[in-house]
Amino acid sequence: MNEHVAVVDLGYGDAGKGTVVDALCDRGRIRAVLRFNGGAQAAHNVVTEDGRQHTFAQFGSGTLRGVPTHLTRFVVVDPLALAAEAAALGNPYELLTVDGDALLATPWHRAANQRRERARGGSRHGSCGMGVGETMAYALGHPHAPRVADTLSRTGLRRRLAAVESDLGPAGVPLDDVVDAYLAFGRTVAIVGTPYGERLLTEGACVFEGAQGVLLDEWRGWHPHTTWSTTTFDNVAELCGSFTRLGVVRTYTTRHGAGPFVTEDPALNLPEGHNATGEWQGAFRVGHFDAVAHRYAVEVAGGVDALAVTHLDIPDSCPELRICESYAVDGEPWTRIEPGPARDLGHQEALTARLNRAEPRTLSRPADWPEAIEGLLSAPVEIESYGPSSADKKFRNRIH
Incomplete structure (x- = not known):
């Protein structure tokens, strides 16, 4: 690889960004992986060919x-x-650098997040319970919110x-212990x-690793x-002038927790190895x-240059999948969800209400899943993934 690649999930998260990033890192000489959103709530599963496994956050x-990260x-x-x-991971701190301007999440953010979500009862918005959103919200109203350089x-x-x-x-922890x-x-x-x-971007090809998915975007x-x-x-785009936009999707759509999910079908036999029901999600x-x-x-993501399609081994074992x-x-x-004005949460909330009433209208079973997804999303499939490791990936060499 000799160009930067940004990896973004085109669903609700859990499409396989981690395994795609791992495969990109295995395939070429990558200077660094740059994380560009989210926080410790990420859960990106990687399995190497020799059996090592880690869920990256x-x-x-x-x-x-x-x-390096x-x-x-x-x-x-x-x-x-x-x-x-x-x-x-064996404390590989030599592989990690952190921008001093990044916000710090604290136990008090996490506790406040959990209290807020718990108070919603049956009307929960959905949360990982890690305090990431609470940290962002707090910083909007507090110019001196703690940042990494403060440590x-x-x-x-x-x-x-x-x-x-x-x-x-309160968060049940002594202030000086946290300090x-x-x-x-x-x-x-x-x-x-x-x-x-x-400087990293001038020293070699980098991979930008996103968290969560576009359908969960704040706006x-x-x-x-x-x-x-x-x-x-x-x-x-704020960090890098030129990069390849790689969108990731599964052969089936998934979602954690509350919110519209038009194509949901609990009857599908789709066992999940790395995701389960959680207290907060x-x-x-x-x-x-x-x-x-x-x-x-x-x-709404501004288009993609290529796609990575994961879980291509699943349709054969689930003949009901469409x-x-x-x-x-x-x-x-x-056939199209029309985007609203930028940063218009009123429009997005009205759209949510309509999607809660939506039902699947046209369902089809393709003979060739990558070809069908290419056509439907109007973008070429660059990576086909038939399993968890890099060895299970097929590249079509559109990313150089």
């Missing part, structure tokens, strides 16, 4: 290949969760963490300025069942390939 999915300023960094992940100074760090504790309420843990993070991790990330997803994160290519839901929603994702090419909404056929 903050470290990039090229870590098992020895590829850079957490950009768009990532919400959780030092406590990162320390646990590092320990599981380099005890006085400044303690002052900012104390303010978070005062504003958000000590975050100072240890600051001593251990290489904290850098934004120019460092810019373009089905509000309010969304994430506090920009899941499209927009953040990458809710049930792991499966359904037919939703070409209508994925087309919308391509459009592709949904259109909806019926209030008696009207929909």
